[in-house]
Amino acid sequence: MTTADISGTAEQAQATAPLVGRPDVNRKRMARLGWAFSAPALIVVAAVTIFPIVYSVVMSLSNVTVTGSGISLNGFTTSNYSLVFQNSTWHYALAFTIIYTFITVFVELVIGTMIALVLQRLTAGRGWMMALLLLPWSMITVINAELWLYIYNGVYGVADYLLNAVGLGHPNILGTQYPAIVALMIADIWKTTPFVAIIVLAGLVMLPGDIYEAAEVDGSSGWSTFWRITVPLLRPTLALAVLFRVLQAFGLFDLPYVMTNGGPGTATTSLAILGYKALFQNLDFGTGSAVAVTTALLVLIGCLVSLRAFKVQVGKEGN
Amino acid sequence: MGNRKRTGWHRVINGVNISGFFVVLFIVLPLYWLVITSFRNPADLGSVQFWPNPWSGANYSQAFVQYDFGQYFVNSLIVTLSATALVLVFGTMAGYALGRLPMRGKFTLMVTLLMISLFPEIAVIAPLYTLLKDLGWLDSYQGLIIPYTAFFLPFAIWILRNYMLGIPKEMEETSRIDGAGPIRTVWSIILPMALPGVFTAGIFTFTAAWTEFLMALTFNISLKTIPVGIATFGTPTEVPFGTIFAASVVAVFPIGILVFIFRKFVISGLTSGAVKG
Numbered sequence: 256m257t258t259a260d261i262s263g264t265a266e267q268a269q270a271t272a273p274l275v276g277r278p279d280v281n282r283k284r285m286a287r288l289g290w291a292f293s294a295p296a297l298i299v300v301a302a303v304t305i306f307p308i309v310y311s312v313v314m315s316l317s318n319v320t321v322t323g324s325g326i327s328l329n330g331f332t333t334s335n336y337s338l339v340f341q342n343s344t345w346h347y348a349l350a351f352t353i354i355y356t357f358i359t360v361f362v363e364l365v366i367g368t369m370i371a372l373v374l375q376r377l378t379a380g381r382g383w384m385m386a387l388l389l390l391p392w393s394m395i396t397v398i399n400a401e402l403w404l405y406i407y408n409g410v411y412g413v414a415d416y417l418l419n420a421v422g423l424g425h426p427n428i429l430g431t432q433y434p435a436i437v438a439l440m441i442a443d444i445w446k447t448t449p450f451v452a453i454i455v456l457a458g459l460v461m462l463p464g465d466i467y468e469a470a471e472v473d474g475s476s477g478w479s480t481f482w483r484i485t486v487p488l489l490r491p492t493l494a495l496a497v498l499f500r501v502l503q504a505f506g507l508f509d510l511p512y513v514m515t516n517g518g519p520g521t522a523t524t525s526l527a528i529l530g531y532k533a534l535f536q537n538l539d540f541g542t543g544s545a546v547a548v549t550t551a552l553l554v555l556i557g558c559l560v561s562l563r564a565f566k567v568q569v570g571k572e573g574n
Numbered sequence: 575m576g577n578r579k580r581t582g583w584h585r586v587i588n589g590v591n592i593s594g595f596f597v598v599l600f601i602v603l604p605l606y607w608l609v610i611t612s613f614r615n616p617a618d619l620g621s622v623q624f625w626p627n628p629w630s631g632a633n634y635s636q637a638f639v640q641y642d643f644g645q646y647f648v649n650s651l652i653v654t655l656s657a658t659a660l661v662l663v664f665g666t667m668a669g670y671a672l673g674r675l676p677m678r679g680k681f682t683l684m685v686t687l688l689m690i691s692l693f694p695e696i697a698v699i700a701p702l703y704t705l706l707k708d709l710g711w712l713d714s715y716q717g718l719i720i721p722y723t724a725f726f727l728p729f730a731i732w733i734l735r736n737y738m739l740g741i742p743k744e745m746e747e748t749s750r751i752d753g754a755g756p757i758r759t760v761w762s763i764i765l766p767m768a769l770p771g772v773f774t775a776g777i778f779t780f781t782a783a784w785t786e787f788l789m790a791l792t793f794n795i796s797l798k799t800i801p802v803g804i805a806t807f808g809t810p811t812e813v814p815f816g817t818i819f820a821a822s823v824v825a826v827f828p829i830g831i832l833v834f835i836f837r838k839f840v841i842s843g844l845t846s847g848a849v850k851g
């Protein structure tokens with residue numbers, strides 16, 4: 256840049272906004288640097304997530320044939336979707352996934368809040384308790400599944416032993432529809448509740464203390480303080496935890512795959528199990544993709560409905 | 575806060591307290607069951623025993639000798655460590671850019687990334703499978719490392735960006751005035767200050783990769799990771815629980831230690847709005 260340029264831009268800048276000029280050039284350079292820094296991450300994410308999602312949509316709308324060397328797409332069709340939408344197993348899997356998600360998340364929230372309230376009151380050993388809570392969270396889900404499989408075993412499982420001890424005989428827990436569903440839920444709740452507890456605890460710790468003193472002066476009882484002050488103040492924390500858990504639980508796969516393989520019959524067939532079986536057991540890439548895409552679409556709708564929550568979450572930390 | 579001030583609270587929590595005790599039991603007992611079963615004699619697992627009698631290491635030797643658990647462990651370690659390293663390098667750069675540099679549309683980009691991190695794996699598994707097959711990358715380390723990197727990056731970027739936002743602006747300006755280039759600024763000024771965030775993102779990525787099942791199951795038939803290995807122990811008619819639990823104790827060990835040592839970071843990651851299980 257020559258001196259003439261500098262004085263020229265400086266004069267113009269002076270007329271509009273006194274501080275624009277070099278910072279503006281700098282800003283552009285920094286933005287370019289920003290894109291350069293983000294590029295590797297964005298390329299990898301796009302290549303491995305966004306591109307395959309698009310390709311899944313294409314497959315779900317094509318006549319797909321599986322050949323020895325791979326798959327080939329022969330023309331456009333909507334038959335995959337009409338097949339899926341008319342399929343009673345899909346109806347069941349959809350209902351199962353939704354109900355399973357809502358019940359487990361609800362129970363996790365209730366028990367998680369109870370644990371958090373207890374932990375908040377602990378004066379000693381809180382660090383140890385937190386570490387203990389992290390153990391189920393960090394556990395491989397397959398191990399969790401095997402562990403509960405063993406507990407529910409009809410011959411030497413401890414659940415069977417206890418049920419028999421209280422006079423319920425030897426029910427075939429994982430071989431009967433509703434007991435199998437409840438058994439899966441218990442295993443899921445065991446693994447995920449501690450995680451909810453930690454989030455709730457973090458929310459509790461950040462609540463202002465003086466508001467409770469004021470409530471006590473006003474003669475508010477424990478219950479009403481909890482419902483009128485703690486719960487409303489915690490709501491943003493809880494809402495976000497619930498949102499994330501619900502969207503995540505929608506991909507339910509590991510637990511039923513290992514414990515029941517979707518059975519007995521189709522009793523514990525989630526959308527992901529159904530999609531996986533269609534894709535890799537029946538090698539039906541057309542309908543399998545249709546199941547996968549509809550599942551993803553439901554998650555996307557969930558995301559868009561709660562877009563405001565996401566935006567608030569991003570904005571809260573930024574700007 | 576004194577105890578007196580919480581008399582109102584007291585009642586609520588006390589009511590919950592007793593159930594709280596049972597909840598702790600609910601967490602501990604299954605883990606206890608896992609550990610004692612792994613030390614029982616594999617020949618007499620056919621009964622309920624609350625204490626191993628006698629203690630036996632046979633399940634452990636079986637996991638490593640009869641089943642190839644040592645190899646699974648190494649596979650898991652290679653895949654997990656590589657993916658975590660890649661995620662941290664790319665994620666730190668992107669987190670810095672999205673947190674501190676004036677990019678247009680970074681807000682939308684952040685929201686999109688957050689949503690991608692919640693997308694179900696089943697949506698991408700079929701195209702990735704055919705892609706990896708075309709590349710000849712089924713049953714390879716990179717066939718898992720690259721998908722893991724991509725899948726766990728959005729969440730790591732999210733954690734790192736939030737940490738980057740908290741670093742005072744003056745730090746960079748001072749460095750710039752001293753004549754340091756952007757890369758040196760990031761390396762010697764920003765990175766040391768963002769280290770807790772890097773730890774947090776690292777633990778989360780490690781845990782996610784160590785426990786991932788669906789992609790490992792689909793892409794790698796012979797090159798098994800721990801979750802796939804454990805899920806396929808035994809025969810369709812006989813599940814060797816003792817061996818499975820011995821392997822499980824070994825698999826839980828590294829991550830348990832990691833999480834225990836870095837529990838402060840894990841908890842801060844879980845609570846800084848970074849909510850993912």
